[in-house]
Amino acid sequence: MLYDLHTHTNCSDGSLAPDELLSLAAEGGVDVLAITDHDTAEAHLRPSLPALSGMEIITGIEWSTSWRGVGVHVLGLNVDVRHPAVRDGVAQQQAARVRRAETIAVRLEKAGAGDLLDAVVARSNGRVSRPHFAQELVERGVVKDVKTAFRRYLGAGKPGDVKQFWAPMADVCAWVRDAGGIAVLAHPDKYRLTRTRLKALVADFIACGGRGMEVVCGSQDPGVTARLGRLAVDSGLLASCGSDFHHPSQPWSRPGRFASLPSDTTPVWTAW
Ligand code: AMP
Ligand code: MN
Ligand code: MN
Numbered sequence: 001m002l003y004d005l006h007t008h009t010n011c012s013d014g015s016l017a018p019d020e021l022l023s024l025a026a027e028g029g030v031d032v033l034a035i036t037d038h039d040t041a042e043a044h045l046r047p048s049l050p051a052l053s054g055m056e057i058i059t060g061i062e063w064s065t066s067w068r069g070v071g072v073h074v075l076g077l078n079v080d081v082r083h084p085a086v087r088d089g090v091a092q093q094q095a096a097r098v099r100r101a102e103t104i105a106v107r108l109e110k111a112g113a114g115d116l117l118d119a120v121v122a123r124s125n126g127r128v129s130r131p132h133f134a135q136e137l138v139e140r141g142v143v144k145d146v147k148t149a150f151r152r153y154l155g156a157g158k159p160g161d162v163k164q165f166w167a168p169m170a171d172v173c174a175w176v177r178d179a180g181g182i183a184v185l186a187h188p189d190k191y192r193l194t195r196t197r198l199k200a201l202v203a204d205f206i207a208c209g210g211r212g213m214e215v216v217c218g219s220q221d222p223g224v225t226a227r228l229g230r231l232a233v234d235s236g237l238l239a240s241c242g243s244d245f246h247h248p249s250q251p252w253s254r255p256g257r258f259a260s261l262p263s264d265t266t267p268v269w270t271a272w
């Protein structure tokens, strides 16, 4: 069975509609797919979704939070997306996204990138995120590509890296638990933390009720997978895996295409 428990649609910053994602995942041999858009369960609330495919769909949301000044993502898997905790959490985070976008726009204008807000909001379909800023910067010729936009303006430590609006990790984990789901620390390797800080993050995450961590995320170095597998086992966390798929134009990230979990880890799906 192939599980891909981390994917995005155009309900957040991906480019495929949910049904298009399902087709691509089926092509990739995925048996069980979690759609995990950023701070929204919109894809799961569309009535036609499960009927479109023979594959099993797991409800999910990738929540934005911050921990000691680092932007951290928490996957809520197998949540009841109609639960009031999720509904209220989504509303709170979406309001935070709008205020955050205003702050990002002010900061980027001060950094000389121009007045971006209206154009970015217009291209974002109501769920504004940093990739929308990046796309606008590329279109205006301010930077040559999205990667450069993040390196200069939007990535960690840059003017557009704004985290103070997100809900605390404890709140996010509580929403997931209240809605019957499992909170999984997303892509722990992407935060560029020292070993000591990563262990501190994991300890705080567990104290907040976190139960799993992503051991495999997209195409990742085998050494990283081994290290994260050990950390999951040593911390008593369930192990998750996913592509973090966003765009078909990125050939290195396809639904279902990533390494297997290390054999000594306990897969997260054994717990639902
Ligand atoms: P936001 O939800 O507004 O914080 O935007 C975060 C999203 O930006 C992530 O989920 C990725 O899809 C994307 N992203 C983050 N870093 C980069 C990067 N260096 N290059 C391209 N996309 C990125
Ligand atoms: Mn994203
Ligand atoms: Mn993420």
Ligand code: MN
Residues within 6 Å of the ligand: 006, 008, 062, 244
């Ligand atoms: Mn993601």
